[in-house]
Amino acid sequence: MPMKTGKKFRTNVLAIAVITAAIGLTGPNPAAAQVSLELVAGGLASPTDITHAGDGSGRLFIALRDGRIVIHDGQALLPDPFLDIRNRLTAGGERGLLGLAFHPRYASNGFFYVNYTDLNSNTVIARFAVSADPDRSDPSSETVILSVVQPFSNHNGGQLQFGPDGYLYIAMGDGGNSGDPQNNAQNPDSLLGKMLRIDIDGGSPYTIPGTNPFVGIAGTRDEIWALGLRNPWRFSFDRTTGDLFIADVGQNAREEVNFQPAASAGGENYGWRRMEASLCFKPSANCYDRTLTLPVIAYDHNADCSVTGGYRYRGTGVPAISGQYVFGDFCSGLIWGATEAAGGGWIFDRLLDSGLRISTFGEDENGEIYVADLGAPEGAVYRFVPGSADTSDSSGGSGGSGGCFISATGS
Numbered sequence: 284m285p286m287k288t289g290k291k292f293r294t295n296v297l298a299i300a301v302i303t304a305a306i307g308l309t310g311p312n313p314a315a316a317q318v319s320l321e322l323v324a325g326g327l328a329s330p331t332d333i334t335h336a337g338d339g340s341g342r343l344f345i346a347l348r349d350g351r352i353v354i355h356d357g358q359a360l361l362p363d364p365f366l367d368i369r370n371r372l373t374a375g376g377e378r379g380l381l382g383l384a385f386h387p388r389y390a391s392n393g394f395f396y397v398n399y400t401d402l403n404s405n406t407v408i409a410r411f412a413v414s415a416d417p418d419r420s421d422p423s424s425e426t427v428i429l430s431v432v433q434p435f436s437n438h439n440g441g442q443l444q445f446g447p448d449g450y451l452y453i454a455m456g457d458g459g460n461s462g463d464p465q466n467n468a469q470n471p472d473s474l475l476g477k478m479l480r481i482d483i484d485g486g487s488p489y490t491i492p493g494t495n496p497f498v499g500i501a502g503t504r505d506e507i508w509a510l511g512l513r514n515p516w517r518f519s520f521d522r523t524t525g526d527l528f529i530a531d532v533g534q535n536a537r538e539e540v541n542f543q544p545a546a547s548a549g550g551e552n553y554g555w556r557r558m559e560a561s562l563c564f565k566p567s568a569n570c571y572d573r574t575l576t577l578p579v580i581a582y583d584h585n586a587d588c589s590v591t592g593g594y595r596y597r598g599t600g601v602p603a604i605s606g607q608y609v610f611g612d613f614c615s616g617l618i619w620g621a622t623e624a625a626g627g628g629w630i631f632d633r634l635l636d637s638g639l640r641i642s643t644f645g646e647d648e649n650g651e652i653y654v655a656d657l658g659a660p661e662g663a664v665y666r667f668v669p670g671s672a673d674t675s676d677s678s679g680g681s682g683g684s685g686g687c688f689i690s691a692t693g694s
Contacts, residue, residue: 317603318634319670323653324360325663327353330655331441332383333645333664338390340417343647345655345664348379350399354418355664366411366420372399377459381441386483387449389413395420396428396451396483398443406431406439408453410483428488429481429506431474435459438514438532442592446480447525447545450492453479454529456514462534462565463556468511471503476555478515478529480508496550509543511553511575517592517643521545522650528608530592531578534559538590539578540610540621551576579629580610580621589613593644596620598651601667604634609652609667611641618654639665 329348336342343355350369354361372379382398389395393413401407412424428451433439438456446452457463457476468476481489497503514532521528525545531553533539539560541553552575556565560581563570571577582590593610607620618635639656645664646652652667 317669318601319668320635320637320654320665321668321670323664323666324355325661327655327658327662327664329379329657330642330662330664331379331381332643333653333655334383334385335646335648336385336389336395337387337648338385339648341648343645343653343664344383344385345645346380346383346397348381349374350380352380352383352397352420356418361418363419365418366397366422368397368399368422368425372401372407373404374400377437377439378404381439382443382454384443384445384451387445396443398441398453400433400439401430404436405433406455408443408451410488426488428483429453429479431455433458433475434465440512440515442516442518444518444520446520446527448492449482449484450480451483451489452508452518452527453481454512454515454518455479456516457512457555463513466556468513468555469552469557471497471500471507471510474504474506476510476512477504477507478509478512478518479506480549481506494548496548508549509551509553511551511555511557513555513559515592516589519592519594519644519646521595522597522646523595526595528592528595528610529553530590530610531555532589534564536560536583537562538582538584538588538612540580540590540592540608541576542579553578579623580608580631582612584612584615588615591641591643593654594646594652596650596652596667598646598649598667600649600651601669603669604632604667607632609634609644611637611639611644611654613641613657616641637665 331348332346345353350372351364352366354365378400380399384396386394408429410426411420414421438459440454440456442454455477457468467473482492483489491505497507498505512531515529518529527543529541531539537560554575557570591611591613595608596604604620607622609620611618616637616639620632620634622630624630642657643655656663
């Protein structure tokens with residue numbers, strides 16, 4: 284889950300002009316007045332991912348932390364799980380079944396991929412196949428694609444998605460504990476603290492795309508697409524433009540969302556542990572140079588908050604948020620929408636104070652957005668719909684639940 288542990292560190296704001304400028308939203312927010320949440324399914328055991336199979340069935344697949352994937356067929360949850368691998372993983376805290384992605388040609392090959400922590404608490408990326416029953420997979424069909432040793436129990440990342448290029452992208456956290464003590468995120472010979480990109484169709488279990496940015500460089504893993512990440516719990520591609528948003532959970536001072544345009548050749552260094560968003564972390568001063576890519580969205584917090592990345596909305600059901608990147612915060616329950624301004628920078632709307640423990644967002648086949656409540660003790664999944672929301676506090680300032688405020692960063 285997008286949670287974090289460890290001592291709170293004081294950090295210094297960088298003394299350069301490109302750093303943060305707080306955005307204050309004054310007065311009522313028109314978009315928020317037209318956004319609401321509608322319950323899709325309740326009684327869920329800690330939902331961690333929501334997606335679709337891209338097969339035209341309209342089904343929603345919900346991954347649960349305990350190792351099950353359940354199906355909502357548009358009317359109700361089906362009684363039997365699509366997949367049940369509870370006996371193969373360690374679940375609890377930031378461990379368990381963390382991510383789910385369907386092959387772009389799932390309708391013809393029946394393959395899907397999961398990210399889970401095994402019985403030794405290490406990361407496993409595995410492929411499964413659907414059975415003769417389209418609502419049940421074959422648990423015996425597992426093929427392990429990649430396994431990564433995890434030195435600690437937290438910061439496992441979790442998301443995996445196929446990009447517009449057909450390659451599988453995998454988000455890996457820095458391996459855990461506090462402050463990345465092994466400096467994995469900046470170590471080019473480690474897969475931890477990275478965004479990986481692999482070709483699962485080119486060989487067994489996978490091959491390296493020839494256009495990966497570090498191919499052939501000694502001492503650097505070829506799988507790396509980008510580095511300098513702490514715990515990129517959720518990331519997503521804009522289904523229209525191909526742009527990539529990576530929400531990276533911060534230490535204890537600042538949360539961030541990184542933006543990679545579709546035209547990027549990869550290789551970005553998003554700064555951790557040298558920087559926590561736009562703040563120096565280690566070293567505590569003079570940490571920034573032009574080799575680092577700063578986030579486009581960041582927020583400070585008073586509580587121990589964690590960003591949960593979402594999606595740029597491309598559906599049609601909620602026109603008020605069309606084109607906005609929708610994301611939230613795990614512990615405050617606040618949901619925002621961000622739009623890239625024509626002249627540069629980002630404009631923010633506070634959409635909802637949901638009251639949820641936001642564990643993940645998801646998309647269906649039509650681009651409609653969903654959000655999950657991790658729950659205590661039971662979780663739920665909600666759909667974004669037009670409606671009325673409480674806009675009594677739309678200031679976007681340091682008040683309100685969780686004490687969060689939004690800021691923008693330059694690059």
